[in-house]
Amino acid sequence: MSATAARAVAREPGLLAVTRASLAKDLRMEWRSKDAINSMLFFSLLVVVIFSFAFEPTAEESRRIAGGLIWVAFLFATVVALNQTWARELRNQVLDAYRTSPAPPAALFISKAVGNFLFVCVLEAVMTPLFIIFYNLRSIGPVYELVIVALLATWALVVNGTFFGALSIRTRNREIMLPLILFPISIPALIAMVDATTQIFTGESSPRFWMQLLAVYDLVFTLVSLSLFESVLNAE
């Protein structure tokens, strides 16, 4: 087929199309190499085991402290995972290819954030049964509330984590930079997720306020991330 027959007509692509394509590409690459997922799964297992050596609570006690333990464990696993996703774009400087194209920067951010979200959810799905086993956990409150809290909380960590991941690739010590700037900003979300989880486990009160706070947090920071991402992407 000659060049003239298949003439390309380039135009600015739609946000959704690029987001979908980017996400699909990331998932495909992850599936092929299985780099991150294997090491992350094992890391998560290690974290749970080490935590259970550090804390050996009774069943009653465990309901009170499990919330904190679980979310701290998830937080560390998230940070390790987040560092990997942007590293992929730095290899071969492939980020330059995206930046010179007419594709909207927001699509890149959303696809990375959603990809990270799915990834961390997988980790959580693996770690949770382990925690239940090691701590003899049995929730008094309804499990569906735990799921809602988990989804809101994971997005809270991931949305800021993805943004700060993009920030930290432009710094000298990238790996430590991400948790350093992520943790302080995430403190209110951490308080919310830990306390909500504890409330559900112990069944003592309704986590509704915390869920609302997490929802507000998610909304605010998704908006802030989306509006500032382009400046950070092109900060060179």
Add this chain to the structure above:
Amino acid sequence: MSQISTSDAAGAEPAVALSEVVRHFGRFAALRGITADFAPSQLYVILGDNGAGKSTLLRIVAGLLQPSRGTVSIFNSKDLRSVATRVGYMGHAPLLYDELDAMENLRYFAGLYGIHSDDICADAIRRVGLDPELTRRVGQYSQGMRQRISLARAILHDPELLLLDEPFSNVDVTSAREMASLLGRMRDAGKTIFVVTHQAMVVEPVADESVLMVSGRIAARERGIPAHLVNPFAVREVQR
């Protein structure tokens, strides 16, 4: 070799216009005031020592870097993002995903330009002399193949302006020659092409103009490539 200061073809709007472009990195001035117009449908070869500012200039024209001072306009537009569909960039690094094969890479990058045709991707791969059926991951390609695919990615969306940074680096002679003649054909079809290279010899047959950069400035612009720059390693013939 005739010496010229600007290369405006009669009456044509310049494809790329630079005005007093300065770029600092901290205390180091990589570009020290570049003012130049570049007419369309020409193949410009940018030559110069390391550190002369060639890659910096290319990155600024590509919109990846902002000038510290001065203005850049492409096709008469100062907003480089608005002309992104008409510009193709090939970086010093491959700008490809090692874990995907050629078609997968191109399909993704085509999507970034709103192109959803496998035929176009396959065509671009063929134009650089590779086989679109190859399912080997790009990370396992030889350097020559990798540079070719990198070029395919840059020309995928049929850009009017092509910016290439060291396209022939570490590339075998055959691949280099084929890439150079492809560039010549594209220039004949009306594209404007900038090639930054240390291998002037490869691109000499198709070059329209050479731009010599020294220490962040354009030192000279000449039609074709001067002999002493085409092959600086040439051993001088012994005079009988």
Add this chain to the structure above:
Amino acid sequence: MKPTYVIASLVTFALLSYGLYQGLVVAPTEATMGDVQRIFYYHLPSAWVAFTLFFLNFVGSLLFLVVKKDAADKFAAGVFAVLGVIGLGISIFGRSYTEFASSIGGTLLMCAIAYLVIRHFFHSQPQADAFAASTAEVGVVFCTVVLLTGPLWARPVWGIWWTWDARLTSTLVLWLIYVSYLILRKFATGGQTPTLAAALSIFGFADVPIVYLSIRYFRTQHPQPVINGGEGSGIDSHMWAAVLWNLLAFTVFAIMLVTTRYKLAQAERRIEEAFATRDLEDDSHLISRSTR
């Protein structure tokens, strides 16, 4: 040193000394806590100064990001102008609805005025960035003072070093956020520092109300003793003089520090520009350049 600077420093010193005198000598001894309570005259003004400086850092960061884009700049200025008018309206007309009307309205109005004034004086990117950097650094210093004076006060009075008191904990989180901001400034590479720092500052600012809400609610779930004597605790009228003088002294002190730091940043920038300009024009050191 310029004479105005010397005079200003002397005035600052005089105010701080007078504030010290007011706090340690003039103010009456607190009934239940004794002389230890006098640390409050440093605790409160430091907090006020720190929070104001962090807000100013947000303003500087926002300005840095919008000042080059005309539309964004006008939009931001417009939003603040509208907020200011709303604030004015609330403080005038809201008084019949709630007693907080004047403080909320006044705060909004002050924020709006602050933004517009700073926009006028720091209207280029380098200026806005230097302003942001200065206010952040000085803010962290004062915030550290708050965090040190809090426990120093709590220990003798309530027997505990720390408690998850809403305000103290919020201050701690704010301190953490801004220390991370300073670290980011230090480790970002080259010319990208201002943009990255500005982004983080916006995040930090967006976080502040959420931090406060979360810690307050956390406290109602897990009640703890309150350090500052509660939200609505009154200050005896005889103590107001000490509070106000120290407030003034600390504000002036902060202004001096920020101004000095800002001038330092400007001087550093001028040096960098001078080097860069020399590099731009000077061809004589070409030999060393070719080996780069």
